Amino acid sequence: MTQLVQALVLGLLIGGVYALMASGLTLIFGVMNIINVAHGALLILVAFLTWKTWSVTGIDPILLAVVMTPLMFGVGWLLYKGVLSRISGSSPGMSVLLTFGIAITIEGILNVTAGNKFRSATPSYFSQSFRILGISLPKAQVYGCIAAVLVLGLLYVVLAKTWTGRAIRATAQNPSGAALIGIQASGVAALAFAIGTATTGVGGSVLSVLYPFFPASHYDWISRLLGIIVLGGMGSLAGALVGAIVLGLAETLTATYVSLQWSTLIFYAVIMIVLLFRPQGLFGSRLRQDVMA
Amino acid sequence: MTTLGRIRALTSGRSGRLVPLLLFVVLVGYPVVFPFAIYEQGVLLLAFLLALMAVSWNIVSGFAGYVSLGHSVFLGLGAYTGGLLAEHFQVNPLWFMPVGGLVAFVAATLVGMVVLRARGHAFVIITIALLLAMQVLVNNFSQVTHGSNGVNVPLPTWSSDYQNMPFYYMFLALLAATVGFAAWVRRTKFGTGLLAIREDEDKAAAIGVNTTRYKVLAYAASAVPIGVAGVVYAYFLSFLNPIGAFSLLTSVTIVLSALLGGRGTLWGPVLGGFVVTIVTEVANVYGGGTDSRLLVLGLALVLVVLFLPRGVLPAISARLARRRAAAQTVEYTDQAGVASARTPIVVSPRSAPAAQTPGRTAAPLLEIRGAARSFGGLRAVDGVDLTVEAGSITALIGPNGSGKTTLFNLVTGAMSLGSGEIWFDGTRIDQLPPWERAHLGLGRTFQITRLFKSMTVLENVVAPLPTAGWGLMAKDAVSGHEAERARELLDFVGLGRFGAQQAGSLSYGQQKLVELAQVLMLEPKMILLDEPAGGINPTLINRMVEIIRDLNRQGIAFLVVEHNIPLVLDLCDPVAVLSRGQVIAQGPPSIVRADPAVLEAYLGPEWLPADPVPGPVLKPADLSVKGG
Known part of the structure; x- marks a missing residue:
């Protein structure tokens, strides 16, 4: 029983972190209809920068999210303005190829500058746990989840309560309608991409503590995140949240009761099963396509 | 001779093969x-x-437009199949080349049947996930695969004097065979259908292309050559491990090769494969080893997408085409040709018998019962009952937003029916996919023409499939019977001279005629026309009317949506009027024209005259409303 509760609590903690990472990906997809394959590589990039800064200065890696988030907002903005906006309007296939190219480039840069080896930030609390009612909660997981929930809350406030957020949601639902009422699509796209990328600032900092990583880890991460947003319904923020928690739970339960080496396969299995029975995901809606053009 | 001139000489005509x-x-x-x-x-x-893999990738990602980012999974599958079997039986792995191809075929078919039913992004996600999942699976099933310890494949049996020469010839032969295979696919109706899917998938379904089957088959066809080559690759490497065999880097080079050379072209991926191999080899030797290779490939991919999205070969041929266009003027309009006499032909053999049975009292050809469809709270089609008799030209008129086009979409299957039933020629069709409805003899044209603009006019007309037969898919599309038939139909609508033109270069009215010829390729019993006269000049309108009458005499029934009311009253009988998603009147033109409900629907209640006989006041022309 304790083992089950332990697994469930851990699953929820991991799910919170996944939710944060996936929210940026699904936001970008919702607004721009782009699958940002580089999202995983950006996470690993942040994880590396966090690890480097931590090992040089000793500043707490999760706290470094405060620096990394605005930094990645800027990176996202530049990436959109400098690269992605150049192909807006061409086929979705091309945008996938482009973000794939960006992902490989980032991996290549990390390979050349940092070398192809495993790293992990290990602050003092790295191996410590809180013990509550016989359940042990790794401190790093708890702090990571708290950071994730804070940022998700902030993201929700921005999207729901500000004019900018409404503009982003309007563009996601109906780009031409949004343009008609004076929302500049390219500006909104840049903002959404920057905000989506900014979430990797927190996600990557947390990742550097929770998981060992090396340059090619980004493939694994992008697959997990894609699994989450396919399950939740591409473009749906609520779906990403639910998908993340479901997959976080599934992963820890598999690791606990089956074996660790099968737990990563859960994500791929879920993608296939969801596509087989409910191609639009749990929260995805099928909108009327014929009058969208 | 200029360089460009030389290239042109090399890439055109017979020297293109030379x-x-x-x-x-x-x-x-x-x-x-x-x-x-x-x-x-x-x-x-x-x-x-690499060239072989890029050519294969091109079948699904270039022809059909569905990008695969994990295509090296089939190399790994082939390699592991060959390697494990050879190790187990201690025989030469080359015996298992067919098995490698078969495993790749089965894997692609199974995965394809799951993800390719739907449109859009699922496929690209699955292709990445499949590759990574195979790494994990091969690692985990270590009883069979030896996990990360890898597989030792039996060593080559030939004298070491030959070095890799036998492998050199094997891969060269496989490359030649793969290019031949891709060229054959491109020539068939299957290939034309794949291009149609890339250009406009809904439209492809409407002209009888079973899009799911095509896409799955394209994915499988693009997997088989790589699976076969994988077996040879295993023999060549003589050692396999999961990360190396299911390599992401290989997938990157495949994508880059095809993109660089020219996605969708036959020779582009070959060119790209050679260039990418040689450049990465140079980067390896002079640029600091394998670490920098990834950076070079990633940057190259970004730069190609941004600055050379169509690839080298299409860029060159576009430049040549511009030069040629400057040198000679092409006649684009053939008003006279369109308006002059056409070849009379039997267009739709299967509609003929129905027309020759006069006075029969059988069920109507198309019967819509209580059809409804809502979008959110809007009931766009709200319980429509409508019948179209065999051999009739029935009109469907109504104000903008009354649900005419939605009704068309429900009948052809572009949208699913909310409730109600649709029967066509004795078959209930409302649950059938669009292509099966097309195979039954139901064709449609679109309000705004939807030709495959980058294909030629002839290819556009060859693309439709009147039946679901597998044999028809393998038929040659550029010569032979199918192309002959398409030429006849183009002659019939008066556009025979335009067969080789790009469909996008034709005028709007001509495109409407091509779209009609396209539908006729289906040998339809009934055609739904969505505003056949909208936006085209009077000469072409007359021409269109003449063609419709001609086809109708051959037994083809029509359901016409049109805002040009004089034309409707002249051409059609009966006329049905749709308003707010319901049929409010149906009957001969003279009766519908005077129906107060119709006047109210068009002109608003306040306009209704006290005098119920509006004859002299309301001329048909007053009802003419433009737009959608």
């Missing part, structure tokens, strides 16, 4: 002439393998 043939001969002779150029042979055989 250059690859010459290169092939050179490559065959190379190891004979330079038997000790071991290193160069090694680089070249990797180039053959």
Whole structure:
């Protein structure tokens, strides 16, 4: 029983972190209809920068999210303005190829500058746990989840309560309608991409503590995140949240009761099963396509 | 002769086949002439393998437009199949080449049947996930695969004097076979259908292309050559491990090769495969080893997408085409040709018998019962009952937003029916996919023409499939019976001279006629026309009317949506009027024209005259409303 509760609590903690990472990906997809394959590589990039800064200065890696988030907002903005906006309007296939190219480039840069080896930030609390009612909660997981929930809350406030957020949601639902009422699509796209990328600032900092990583880890991460947003319904923020928690739970339960080496396969299995029975995901809606053009 | 002129001479016509043939001969002779150029042979055989994979990738991602980012999974599957079987039976792995191809085929078909039913992004996600999942699976099933310990494949049995020369020839032969296969696919109706899917998938379904089957088959066809080559690759490597066999880097090079050379072209991926292999080899030797290779490939991919999205070969041929266009003027409008006499032909053999049974009292050809469909709270089609008799030209008129086009979409299957039933020629069709409805003899044209703009006019007309037969898919699309039939139909609508033009270069009215010819290829019993006269000039309108009458005399029934009311009253009988998603009147034109409900629907209640006989006041022309 304790083992089950332990697994469930851990699953929820991991799910919170996944939710944060996936929210940026699904936001970008919702607004721009782009699958940002580089999202995983950006996470690993942040994880590396966090690890480097931590090992040089000793500043707490999760706290470094405060620096990394605005930094990645800027990176996202530049990436959109400098690269992605150049192909807006061409086929979705091309945008996938482009973000794939960006992902490989980032991996290549990390390979050349940092070398192809495993790293992990290990602050003092790295191996410590809180013990509550016989359940042990790794401190790093708890702090990571708290950071994730804070940022998700902030993201929700921005999207729901500000004019900018409404503009982003309007563009996601109906780009031409949004343009008609004076929302500049390219500006909104840049903002959404920057905000989506900014979430990797927190996600990557947390990742550097929770998981060992090396340059090619980004493939694994992008697959997990894609699994989450396919399950939740591409473009749906609520779906990403639910998908993340479901997959976080599934992963820890598999690791606990089956074996660790099968737990990563859960994500791929879920993608296939969801596509087989409910191609639009749990929260995805099928909108009327014929009058969208 | 300028460089450009030379390239043109090499890439056009017969010399277009001559250059690859010459290169092939050179490559065959190379190891004979330079038997000790071991290193160069090694680089070249990797180039053959990469070119082979890029050509295969191009079938699903270039022709059909569905991008695969994990295509090296089939190399790994083939390699592991061959390697494990050879290790188990201790025989030469090459015996298992067909098995490697079969495993790739089965894997692609199964995965394809799950993800390719739907449109859009699922496929690209699955292709990445599949590759990574295979790494994990092969690692985890260590009883069978030896996990990360890898597989030791039996070593080559030939004398070490030959070095890699046999592999060189094997990969060269496989490359030649793959190019031949891709060229054959492109020539068939299957290939034309794949291009149609890339251009406009809904439209492809409407002209009888079973899009799911096509896409799954394209994915499988693009997997088989790589699976076969994978077996040879295992023999060549003599050792396999999961990360190396299911390599992401290989997938990147495949994508980059095809993109660089020209996605969707036949020779582009071959060119790209050679260039990418040689450039990465140079980067390896002079640029600081394998670490920098990834950076170079990633940057190259970004730069190609941004600055050379169509690839080298299409960019060159576009420049040549511009030059040629400047040199000679092409006649684009053939008003006279369109308006003059046409070849009378029997268009739709299967509609003929129905027309020859006069006075029959059988069920109507199309029967819509209580059809409804809502979008959120809007009931766009709200319980429509409508019948179209065999051999009739029935009109469907109504104000904008009354649900006419939605009704068309429900009948052809572009949208699913909320409730109600639709029967066509004795079959209930409302649950059938669009292509099966097309196979039953139901064709449609679109309000705004939807030709496949980058294909030629002839290819557009060849693309439709009147039946679901597998044999028809393998039929040649550019010559032979199918193309002959398409030419006849183009002659019939008066556009025979335009067969070789790009469909996008025709005028709007001409495109409408091509779209009609396209539908006729289905040998339809009934055609739904969505505003056949909208936006085209009076000469072409007359022409269109003449064609419709001609086809109708051959027994084809029509359901016409049109805002040109005089035309409707002249051409059609009966006329049905749709308003707010319901049929409010149906009958002969003279009666519908005077129906107060119709006047109210069109002109608003306040306009209704106190005098119920509006004859002299309301001329048909007053009802003419433009737009959608």
